[in-house]
Amino acid sequence: MELNATRSMPGHGWVLAACLVLLMGLFAALVSTTQLHPDETREVAMTPVADGVVRMSFELPTAGDRRWALWFPREPVDRLQLVGPDGWHSEPLDFFKVGDDEGILPAGFAFLLPRDAQGPTVLEAHAEGGLHGGLRPVLALSPDIRRIERSGVALGGAVYGGLLTLAALALALAYASRDRLFIGFFCFVVALVLLLQAMNGHLYGLPGVRLLGLWRLQGLSALTLVHAAATLWLVEAYAMRGRAYRHARLVRGIGIALVALAALFLLNLPWLAQASQAVSAVGWTMAGIAVIGLLVDAARRGVPLGWALAGSAAVSVLAGVWVALSRHGLLPEGPLLHYGYQGAAVAFALLLALALTQRIGDYREARDRDRLARLDTERKMRREAARADLSTALQTQLNGLDPGEIPWQGFRLLMDHLLPLVPTESCIAVLRGYQGRDHLLVEPASALPSIEHEINRRGLILRRQATAGLALQQPVHPSAGGPVVAMEALVPFQVRAPGWGVLLLRRAGGDGFTTDEMSVIGELARVVQLHVDQAAAAVKLRRSAEMDALTGTMNRRTIDVWIERTFAEAERSGRPVSVLFIDLDHFKSVNDRFGHACGDDCLREVSSALRGVLSEADMFGRYGGEEFIAVLPGRDGAEARAVGERMRTAVENAEVRHEGQRVRLTVSIGIATRLRGEDAPAAAIARADKALYAAKRQGRNCVQVAPAVFS
Numbered sequence: 001m002e003l004n005a006t007r008s009m010p011g012h013g014w015v016l017a018a019c020l021v022l023l024m025g026l027f028a029a030l031v032s033t034t035q036l037h038p039d040e041t042r043e044v045a046m047t048p049v050a051d052g053v054v055r056m057s058f059e060l061p062t063a064g065d066r067r068w069a070l071w072f073p074r075e076p077v078d079r080l081q082l083v084g085p086d087g088w089h090s091e092p093l094d095f096f097k098v099g100d101d102e103g104i105l106p107a108g109f110a111f112l113l114p115r116d117a118q119g120p121t122v123l124e125a126h127a128e129g130g131l132h133g134g135l136r137p138v139l140a141l142s143p144d145i146r147r148i149e150r151s152g153v154a155l156g157g158a159v160y161g162g163l164l165t166l167a168a169l170a171l172a173l174a175y176a177s178r179d180r181l182f183i184g185f186f187c188f189v190v191a192l193v194l195l196l197q198a199m200n201g202h203l204y205g206l207p208g209v210r211l212l213g214l215w216r217l218q219g220l221s222a223l224t225l226v227h228a229a230a231t232l233w234l235v236e237a238y239a240m241r242g243r244a245y246r247h248a249r250l251v252r253g254i255g256i257a258l259v260a261l262a263a264l265f266l267l268n269l270p271w272l273a274q275a276s277q278a279v280s281a282v283g284w285t286m287a288g289i290a291v292i293g294l295l296v297d298a299a300r301r302g303v304p305l306g307w308a309l310a311g312s313a314a315v316s317v318l319a320g321v322w323v324a325l326s327r328h329g330l331l332p333e334g335p336l337l338h339y340g341y342q343g344a345a346v347a348f349a350l351l352l353a354l355a356l357t358q359r360i361g362d363y364r365e366a367r368d369r370d371r372l373a374r375l376d377t378e379r380k381m382r383r384e385a386a387r388a389d390l391s392t393a394l395q396t397q398l399n400g401l402d403p404g405e406i407p408w409q410g411f412r413l414l415m416d417h418l419l420p421l422v423p424t425e426s427c428i429a430v431l432r433g434y435q436g437r438d439h440l441l442v443e444p445a446s447a448l449p450s451i452e453h454e455i456n457r458r459g460l461i462l463r464r465q466a467t468a469g470l471a472l473q474q475p476v477h478p479s480a481g482g483p484v485v486a487m488e489a490l491v492p493f494q495v496r497a498p499g500w501g502v503l504l505l506r507r508a509g510g511d512g513f514t515t516d517e518m519s520v521i522g523e524l525a526r527v528v529q530l531h532v533d534q535a536a537a538a539v540k541l542r543r544s545a546e547m548d549a550l551t552g553t554m555n556r557r558t559i560d561v562w563i564e565r566t567f568a569e570a571e572r573s574g575r576p577v578s579v580l581f582i583d584l585d586h587f588k589s590v591n592d593r594f595g596h597a598c599g600d601d602c603l604r605e606v607s608s609a610l611r612g613v614l615s616e617a618d619m620f621g622r623y624g625g626e627e628f629i630a631v632l633p634g635r636d637g638a639e640a641r642a643v644g645e646r647m648r649t650a651v652e653n654a655e656v657r658h659e660g661q662r663v664r665l666t667v668s669i670g671i672a673t674r675l676r677g678e679d680a681p682a683a684a685i686a687r688a689d690k691a692l693y694a695a696k697r698q699g700r701n702c703v704q705v706a707p708a709v710f711s
Helices: 012-033 142-177 180-200 210-240 248-265 270-300 306-327 335-397 406-418 445-457 459-468 515-546 556-573 587-594 596-613 637-652 682-697
Strands: 045-050 053-060 068-073 079-083 108-112 119-128 138-141 426-434 437-443 472-476 486-492 500-508 577-584 619-624 627-633 667-673 703-705
Touching: 068 142, 108 142, 138 142, 142 180, 142 335, 180 210, 180 335, 210 248, 210 270, 210 306, 210 335, 248 270, 270 306, 306 335, 335 406, 335 515, 406 426, 406 437, 406 515, 426 445, 437 445, 445 459, 459 486, 459 500, 486 515, 500 515, 515 556, 556 577, 556 619, 556 627, 577 596, 577 637, 577 682, 587 596, 596 619, 596 627, 596 637, 627 637, 637 667, 637 703, 667 682, 682 703
Parallel strands: 667 703
Antiparallel strands: 045 053, 053 119, 068 108, 068 138, 079 119, 426 437, 426 500, 472 486, 486 500, 577 627, 577 667, 619 627
């Protein structure tokens, strides 16, 4: 079984970059279509009169039924009012308190001039508290001022909407990944939204948060520092990813200091009002420099989007410093610069969101690796369990089998354990000259006739493939040039030449066997062959220990074991047992006349003749020298005597020749039958031995049954 993991999008880095460029292009198009400066303006001469008071002089042409208006960028001042020399004055406006007639997202302070205002005009702008160094008016007709306001509303809504979308995305990713870093990104985006709304003056017109205007400049400074700390901590978590670095304490210390200063400003102490903006600007700039340093280091280490984030952070920091200085009247300011800073902040947040979502890809890759590892472990466990089960079955069922039955039973067990793991249409085991025999096993058995014909036809090719010793897969065609109807896996067995063997598995269709399946087939085939060889060797070894090497019959040690069991069983069942002692007559003279080689041939021929008389239930072996013994379970003395006579006749009639000359052989046989109460063979063997000597005394080549007086 193989895992089909979700494939990654090809060239996903370039695709994401193209999508990001598209988003930036859409935002730029939105900015370009907005009217942040009227088509027709009149120049305004400004002369400072006192602290917070500026005299404005301008020439007003006739406007017809339209009115002229003065528009100031929305700067953090406590009170702004226009006053004329004739006693005319406008309604006072407050940055930290949005009037009902200003709308929910005012872009600036708009003042309609009197309807009869024309010609040379002088007005004074009175600004109280806050920062009024960046108050530079725009004089235009009221419809143009309204277009400026609508453009500001559109840009502000786009900025806030984009950021709130990122916040919602952060929550979704946090829910999906269970990663706390996305909660941190959510807090970062919320802090940025609050900061931008506070910088634009929109925060103080929202229901439920109007009270934030009570903190005025100190509240704005606190939001600036909180956002800086959130950015610093978030970027540190993204850039370092749990990696230890030298300046970790310094970076975290800066974040803690920023939060502490924000808490101090929220105490709203009067003597901190003027210093709060300078302190927050310095703190925000330090945090920005630290963020850029972290991102540059991350980019060098290959962290995704590191360089893009570093560049975006640098643009945001420069734009923020420019805005801060312009509010103190140290640098010029314009609406595009103000919204450009906000656009840079949104771009940085968007890039950071993309960079953080890379962690989802990392999670997926880690999940896929874990899943693959788990599946691999499960496959190995299944293979090991199958191997263990097969080994156990082989050890249990091959024990005690005849050597000719061991290969058949072993490869039958292979099929029984292999087919559940590797589903196939058919499974064939072909062995030629293995353990001295040919074997053909087919599953299902009903296909044996057709398979046997096919194996005979392909015999030469299969032998070559088996001799090569390589497992392979090959298509099966019903005819030459025909379509593929099945795939065949061929796994060779390790059979000593000139023998050979292969395991053939077929699967219908064109789908082949996986690498894991081929590995399982080969492994289980090796296990079976190993156990079959060991079982056959064990049988041979056991038989060599039980058999007499010269005659191939049981040796004395084996006979003693079996006769003990036979007598004990006969005593329990009450059945008779007869023991026959057979001795070759004048065997010493045969060795002396013809040599020991001839004597060995004589022993083999006599053994074959004697064994041919006995049934499968009888035991026969060489007891030592030229003596043999036969044990006949279930036969009494009369039956044993008849068997003894047939044995004597068989030896007498045996054709034994040496160098063309016949060697005449005879045997003497002594017989004893188990008496009641005898559960051990010693007494019966002694009686049979005495009967044997009686037969020899009577002239040999005869059979004697032990009488009762022998005991």
